Amino acid sequence: MDLADQKAAVRKQAFAARKAAFDLDAGGASGLLSSVLAGYRGVSLAGYMPIRSEIDPLPAMAEAAAHGHVGVPVIMGQGQPLRFSRWMPDAPLRAGPFGAMVPEVDDFLKPEILIVPLVAFTRTGGRLGYGGGFYDRTLQQLRARRATLAIGFAYGAQEMAALPMEPTDQMLDMIVTDAEVIEV
Template identity: 70%
Template sequence: MSDLAAQKAAARKAAFARRKSAHGAGLVGRAGHLSQVLAGFRGVPLAGYMPIRTEINPLPAMEEASAHGPVGVPVITGEGQPLKFSRWEPGCKMKEGPFGAQIPAQDDFFEPEIVIVPLVAFDRKGGRLGYGGGYYDRTLQQLRARRATLAIGFAYAAQEAEVLPLEPTDQPLDMIVTEQGVLTLA
């Protein structure tokens, strides 16, 4: 294992522990600030995610946004491939996808202009540490090559790290929203 890979593994382990603790705190209104941000982009195609394990839940904000425009969730089509986004709406029929995340039972793919990105850790420079598969990095790179794409990291405030071990291929976040508010990036 390379030095950078070892640093990322250690950072992930510490961040998972912080996220688990924040998730277990029973905080209410977690997606309120995310809803406020998205209200400024009514009708813009957006992708969220179906939360797994201890991820912060964006579904209330996604439900509100779906009343104004298309909302999708990520679908993994293969290892090393960018994500695709299939249309989702509250109450639509779902099935289990890779890693236990729910995906729409019927594929209806589209390209979002806003992507709500789950994460393990973030820093105030817009750095993001994910699960290590590179899915969001490849996807954001591909989307940004075609058009301006806003990447919003959504996480518990406790997931913030002072410094993250990042690589040139790690795509930056444009904004970070937590249960406590919208963070100013350095």
């Protein structure tokens, strides 16, 4: 089985685990994320607008927006790094690619912290995304300019013992789940 097939098999398993955790989520899953971000008040960060069964970072992002700039990813095109447009709670949004909402008017910023959505993770900072490479390219570009903290945000059920990794895969610095904070 080649690497692409391995990743596809792991994604299928991880999507099922994530959906099961999502179905049990009674809200409040972003509490630990809020406590982690409180230590970085005023630092420019980017979260994401949750789609499908992704864990919801919006309450933590709203709290952070009261203290500093918060952006959300905007897909500029296939094979390109993401850009991040300034987001505020209750600000007007428009539909972006892949069903994620983005601010109606783009006001781009360069975050120092990225809250990264994922399909699966390992305790050593490995991350499996959707397969487009957007976050890998983006983190590589941001980290080439300055230190950038990548915080994976997921349900604990998305943890895997190991993941098929490529040299271009960017590692997470920390993982925050609905139940714990994992320092890498």
